Amino acid sequence: MSGRLTPRRPVPAPHRTPRGRLRAAALGTVLVAVLSPALSACAGDGTAAGGSAAALKWASSYFPTHWDPVVGGSGAQFRELALVYASLTRTDAKGNAVPDLAESWKYNSAGDQITFHLRPGLKFSDGEPVDATAVKAAIERAKTQKDSALFGDLTSITKVDAEGLDAVVHLNQVDYQIPQLLGERVLQIASPKAARSPAALDQHPVGAGPFIVTQIVPGTKAVLKKNPDYWDAKDIHIDTVELTSAPDASTVVSGLQTGVYNFADIEPSQAEAAKKAGLDVFVQPGFNASNISLNVNKAPFDDDRVVDAVRYAVDRQEFVDKLTFGYGEVTDQPFPKGYVAYDPASADAYPYDPAKAKELLAQAGHKPGDITLDLVIPTDDPQAEIVQSQLAKVGIKVTIKIEKNWATPFFAKDLTFSLYSTTGRDSAVQTLTAHFGPHGPLNLSSPYEPAGFEAAVAKVRRTPLDAPDYAQVLQAATRAGLRSKALVFTFSQPNLFAKSRSVSGLPKNPAHIDWTGVTIGGH
Amino acid sequence: MLRRVLALPSARIAVAVLAVIALLAALGPLLAPHDPLATGDHPLGAASGTHWLGTDYLGRDMLSRLLDGSRVSVLGSLEVALTALAVGVVPGILSVYLGRAFEWITLRLADTLVALPFLLFAVAVVALLGNGITQAMLVTGVLVSPLFYRVSRAATLAVARSPYVEAAVIGGASIGWVVRRHVWAKVLPPVAVALAQTVGVGFVIVSSLTFLGIGVQPPAPTWGGLLASDLGYLSQRPWAPVTPALLIMVTVWACNVLADALRDVSGEAGRALVLARRARDRRPAAAGPAPAGGAR
Numbered sequence: 129m130s131g132r133l134t135p136r137r138p139v140p141a142p143h144r145t146p147r148g149r150l151r152a153a154a155l156g157t158v159l160v161a162v163l164s165p166a167l168s169a170c171a172g173d174g175t176a177a178g179g180s181a182a183a184l185k186w187a188s189s190y191f192p193t194h195w196d197p198v199v200g201g202s203g204a205q206f207r208e209l210a211l212v213y214a215s216l217t218r219t220d221a222k223g224n225a226v227p228d229l230a231e232s233w234k235y236n237s238a239g240d241q242i243t244f245h246l247r248p249g250l251k252f253s254d255g256e257p258v259d260a261t262a263v264k265a266a267i268e269r270a271k272t273q274k275d276s277a278l279f280g281d282l283t284s285i286t287k288v289d290a291e292g293l294d295a296v297v298h299l300n301q302v303d304y305q306i307p308q309l310l311g312e313r314v315l316q317i318a319s320p321k322a323a324r325s326p327a328a329l330d331q332h333p334v335g336a337g338p339f340i341v342t343q344i345v346p347g348t349k350a351v352l353k354k355n356p357d358y359w360d361a362k363d364i365h366i367d368t369v370e371l372t373s374a375p376d377a378s379t380v381v382s383g384l385q386t387g388v389y390n391f392a393d394i395e396p397s398q399a400e401a402a403k404k405a406g407l408d409v410f411v412q413p414g415f416n417a418s419n420i421s422l423n424v425n426k427a428p429f430d431d432d433r434v435v436d437a438v439r440y441a442v443d444r445q446e447f448v449d450k451l452t453f454g455y456g457e458v459t460d461q462p463f464p465k466g467y468v469a470y471d472p473a474s475a476d477a478y479p480y481d482p483a484k485a486k487e488l489l490a491q492a493g494h495k496p497g498d499i500t501l502d503l504v505i506p507t508d509d510p511q512a513e514i515v516q517s518q519l520a521k522v523g524i525k526v527t528i529k530i531e532k533n534w535a536t537p538f539f540a541k542d543l544t545f546s547l548y549s550t551t552g553r554d555s556a557v558q559t560l561t562a563h564f565g566p567h568g569p570l571n572l573s574s575p576y577e578p579a580g581f582e583a584a585v586a587k588v589r590r591t592p593l594d595a596p597d598y599a600q601v602l603q604a605a606t607r608a609g610l611r612s613k614a615l616v617f618t619f620s621q622p623n624l625f626a627k628s629r630s631v632s633g634l635p636k637n638p639a640h641i642d643w644t645g646v647t648i649g650g651h
Numbered sequence: 652m653l654r655r656v657l658a659l660p661s662a663r664i665a666v667a668v669l670a671v672i673a674l675l676a677a678l679g680p681l682l683a684p685h686d687p688l689a690t691g692d693h694p695l696g697a698a699s700g701t702h703w704l705g706t707d708y709l710g711r712d713m714l715s716r717l718l719d720g721s722r723v724s725v726l727g728s729l730e731v732a733l734t735a736l737a738v739g740v741v742p743g744i745l746s747v748y749l750g751r752a753f754e755w756i757t758l759r760l761a762d763t764l765v766a767l768p769f770l771l772f773a774v775a776v777v778a779l780l781g782n783g784i785t786q787a788m789l790v791t792g793v794l795v796s797p798l799f800y801r802v803s804r805a806a807t808l809a810v811a812r813s814p815y816v817e818a819a820v821i822g823g824a825s826i827g828w829v830v831r832r833h834v835w836a837k838v839l840p841p842v843a844v845a846l847a848q849t850v851g852v853g854f855v856i857v858s859s860l861t862f863l864g865i866g867v868q869p870p871a872p873t874w875g876g877l878l879a880s881d882l883g884y885l886s887q888r889p890w891a892p893v894t895p896a897l898l899i900m901v902t903v904w905a906c907n908v909l910a911d912a913l914r915d916v917s918g919e920a921g922r923a924l925v926l927a928r929r930a931r932d933r934r935p936a937a938a939g940p941a942p943a944g945g946a947r
Contacts, residue, residue, distance in 0.1 A: 377883055378883050378885050381886075397708075397883060398886065400886055400887070401886030446690075449694070450694045450708060450709055450710070507864075508864045508869055513690070513869055513870045514690065514709065517689070517690045517709070528869050528870070529782075529868065530868065530869075
């Protein structure tokens, strides 16, 4: 067998007819048009076209429906709004209030007045000065604006005096929770000039936070750039942010893999896939807790025995096993275990005991199948199916009703039976009053309040946060709140984020996303 | 006509598939090996001897849920098709006979309904009237009805202008008699084709709506709903969406094949086709044995 290669004829250059050239040109144009966006997305990892800018591409499950922080309230969207707005205080890794726009604060000796001293020379992105007048306007707007979701959180504040850079907050009671309260959750401060038209502010946010909004496509996408006038701009290393409303949970990891995003909220069910895809999974500690909300003003929950039957019928471990993929834990309080307000003395007060639940229902005169309930929820939620299945085992028939307009009857306290998952609050007292207070937004049984709760909360307010007995007093208030028959807490899970490895580690600030010092692609 | 349809192998396969699906709809809940709503201790379990298709995110038996969910999908698609048939056919025939005003109004109405996107409209109706598959499918049926209106109108127009119908009308025959005696037989085949097509479209619509969580309250299983819930757990059970997706695809395919078969055998062309096939089938018997050495 000869090893000589068969001589090949030189391949002539393909002869292209005008039509062939036209076709090739068209094909080339199409390829360029199709591949360019894909290639630019893949090239990404946060680096913009120029190759020098650090771009955060965040797919968020909580894309703001309102950009006015007063309307947005203190729920989960505060993290996204905190890109634009700064507040008087923020929280550190231990959850304590630390300076933000206010560089210091001081209570009077009676504890019913607190003065926040603002950093000098700051301005909002529209050029307005960040001073005590802006703080006063922000608090007054939160207390009085018709569609404010925050007025219930500010009931301790009677008035604010503006004295240059000093905002003097007058209280109607001794309340040492105020620095915790006036953080990112409750008092993100907007430019008073922009806030003169709340409707316009809701579309075009103007704050003094680390980023400035340059474009908003409502409900879909927001583009932001770094705010050079932010008080801590030197520690913000992200140049642009593309905040996108997250697509279906099952596609987020693919989006991260292909560089469409480099940071995303993920469901616990996606965490394993994210890890397998080589992404970082950031487990952010938080104060999340889920509950079953009962309205004790309506039958059948106006009978304590039925309420107790539901409490004994709930197997919390099933929620953890089936919904959290190893990231959650059971809780019977509005906080996760280990949090300062978590009361160990109240733990497991109503263990899973379906036999006892049936017995209580029988005592109340209900045969199996007698009680039928509508469980009204805003979206399809496996929690509801677990509740339905567990209550069926004790003879309570539950029909799940998905009500897109759920928020209106829920917050008007018109529902009898529902579910709620809180992301918690920075002030433990705010969490307690939101759930157990007579007008708490999460108390479906308003104006019902468990006996002794008001006094216990007042005592917490009177106790400085650094007092040696603070934890003890706070846990006593939790204990008092848990006498409420309106809520059955089930489980807690942290916030999960998946990120490209080009995004550096984030501070483990409970429930908050702190972009200070975070770099992208080494920038 | 049925005999002619079943003469086609593709139609026989389609009918067999649809018969199985109908059987599942009728007996599915009885055939389910487990309670389709009972949660179990092994969520997202793999296929096993106990759970042939594995378990879902709450440990429920997937096979039982698929079997139980077949009824909603079948009844929903039939509801779409029968509503469209009822709403579309009669006005389609009458538009030829009841004068210009009726014709103009029904034509404009049909144009308007065609312009409405039925999926979005169904979502809007559900938002207004409450989350229920019946109302969603009724509305979708009305929106699909222009197909039947146009098909029946076209067939009626063709026959209404034929000399024997004109002779009957001149002879004093009533519209009712003409429709019963001459029109109906001509309208029926294209309507049957449209019906088979619409059942397939109905499956797609039911599956799309239930995929989006519209029309059925959890935990009631549906093929579309199971497909949607499986997609959320692809990393744990990547194969899980295959079965509901296949069921939907095969059913829609069978409806379309049946519609094609009905079209092929209906009318003069269909009759000619069947006669040609019969002639071809007879030919080898008359030709006798092939000579040794093979055919030349």
